[in-house]
Amino acid sequence: MLRRPVNNDWSGQRFPHPTKRRPIIGELGASDPRNPILSVLQWGARLGPIFELQVFRQKFVFVASAELTAELCDETRFCKALPPAITALRQYAGDGLFTAFNDEPNWQLAHELLMPAFTKAAMRSYHSTMTATACELFDYWDRRAVGAADAGATTDSGATTDSDVTQDMTKLTMETLTRTAFSRDFGSFTSPEQHPFVAAMIRALETGRRKGGLGTAPGGRFLTRYLDHRNAEHQAYIDSLLDKVIAERADDHRQDDLLGIMLNVAHPETGEKLSMLNIRYQILTFLVAGHETTSGALSFTLYYLSQNPECLARARAEADDILGDDPTAMPTFEQVPKFRYIRRCLDEALRIWPTVPAFARSPRADTEIAGRYRMRPQDWAVIMLGLVHRDPEVWDRPDVYDPDRFLAENVKKRPAHSYKPFGAGLRACIGRQFALHEAVLVLAGLLHRYELAADPSYQLAVDERLTMVPKDFHLSLTKRTIPATAGIG
């Protein structure tokens, strides 16, 4: 057999790796194909700050320490890399913001046009949509609680309902995005059936996920084509629906959603606008990049609050304090930044379970990292956030959930770049403010409105989809009816 070169070969340098390497398949057995990230997290912790995995002809180099992460996050020397799993998404998202190569002109143009739509101040225009969508979820829970009481399913107050947390949060964040991105309501909480667009999105995402690891495997191309074939119908439906929405809006001058901004705002200096095709790529990108990530962040936070009664009590006291006596009150735009403790609860959940588990970096020119490993622009390293965020050099008792790690005075004591859930540099997450604004207002409203309890026998399991989310995590939610008393302080 002809020996073909290894992809991402790092000039032939070797790093610690998890198991004995076998001919042809490499370390295929070391990683569970359904849960590759969880596998790396599992054995990565004992392999040191930099390690590798080779599967077939593909080599992956992983970074686990805060120190090396800081080096790779130096924008003067390094930039975003697009490993095969990300390039595979270009088929759907083209040169949209997430999947664009650094030097593609549409990245710069879209970045400059869209940055103003994602500032903290810009969240004012999405705020009422975000709160209204969250209220729809809460009302849906309340209707179900009443229904359950009628059916005699609950014995006490009758206002308790069960939530499949990840599923409900994913519906919520998806619905928030379709409304803020292109003013479409897909009726996730008001209609009993799943809208075909949402169903098609879920199917397409599943395909994307399965394709991710296939690239270099023997027969991988064939499998990829097979998956594409099965997915083609869903993809065509999504594309045609989005193209129709875009075309319908081409002549109006609204600028009250992301689509309106993309259609109607020209670059202040060059007068350029995004093409219709690129606008579709951007909308798909926002839907994909923005919904499951935020949903996972919400779900992990609710998980940790359910397991840490003291944190839960402090978070609830804050919600009551700011929102007052009416348990159905939702935060105003101005109130959102005041939930400082709830925000720390969210930050800490994203430390232990960063929902985007990794991102990749390449050097701009030949260089050395850690003072001794040669790295060339065609090489890339994957920063494994789940390991970096638990690096014992930086984090004391890293497995303990402690939101106060994110008090300003504690943040200041840590080295820069030890916490990177939203990525680094120019290509960092554009939706960060959007995600944080939405997540904080949902948590505050939820804690104010419901008592929550997890099944005491539940053990956290993590589901690896495009992103990381809690698996089969349920909360029982009981409507709070008594006026909050903690709030009058």
Ligand code: MNH
């Ligand atoms: Mn988001 C890039 C994490 C919410 C849209 N996002 C990134 C990156 C990380 C990330 C990490 C960098 C990836 C890389 O370097 O390859 N994002 C998150 C997390 C959340 C999140 C943890 C929620 C919590 N992201 C959102 C939301 C949106 C969004 C919400 C949109 C509404 N993210 C993006 C886009 C990019 C991105 C677009 C690509 C930005 C660019 O490269 O210019």
